[in-house]
Amino acid sequence: METEYETRPREAIARILRAEPRFFSAAELCARLDESGTPVSRATVYRTLERLAAKGEAALRLNDRGEATFMSCDNGHHHHAICRSCGRVEDVACGALDSFVDRLRSLHGFQLDEHSLEFHGKCRSCV
């Protein structure tokens, strides 16, 4: 019981996510899937994304309109630097944060929970 099947919808979604290092909304994925000739229902898109996120194979983030977006993501713990211009996401190692975390604690008595940091700006190619 509780076995997992490999299905066409799941593979089609994974393929799209793996192709680009950026966040996709469910609506965006549905549109892409329609175009690519393998339409998938909204319900299934949401279910699949939720499943990937639970397994740690996708990162979830809410965009500035409050919509859930997802990105393929297989490494360990890290943060995201998101380009405002092209949407490209670059991973930021935790080490880069250490001195800042120290200051936050000594200046503000604030103990940072490192699992929720996200940075916005311009990437190499968009500066």
Add this chain to the structure above:
Amino acid sequence: METEYETRPREAIARILRAEPRFFSAAELCARLDESGTPVSRATVYRTLERLAAKGEAALRLNDRGEATFMSCDNGHHHHAICRSCGRVEDVACGALDSFVDRLRSLHGFQLDEHSLEFHGKCRSCV
């Protein structure tokens, strides 16, 4: 033309916001307003919050369910350290970030847009 009136709904909302340094959702404000005997319609709550945000007198943020939340905010540019436990918000001066911003640029070629940073963790009294 285009004058601004001071009305009871607006004053009631401002009063609630000013009383605590944390973010309130529109639903939360509606409930508080009902309790306090000056009920205000959802439409008006949203309009008032939008107006405050536009004038820079309130900060907008989306919570983890994608709902818009608002907090009274009258200082200049700064970031927020938000306590996961009590919701209390502490302002973080930009200076604390300088060395981190440098590293982000040299290591990742990423130019941080400093206007969108937000930190989560535990505040002094909740650690």
Add this chain to the structure above:
DNA sequence: CGGTTTTTGAGACCGAGTCTCAAATCCCTC
């Protein structure tokens, strides 16, 4: 192929947020 389990899709449903427009409020003047 046949049977069992998992997955899918269509569409109903939910809830946050927006929009509309007539009625109420504000404020200025007399």
Add this chain to the structure above:
DNA sequence: GAGGGATTTGAGACTCGGTCTCAAAAACCG
């Protein structure tokens, strides 16, 4: 404090992202 023009409000319809349901379809296994 009454009159009147400009602004604001409230009730409720509406939109849209996301969830839920359940019968039908697909995946797997012998």
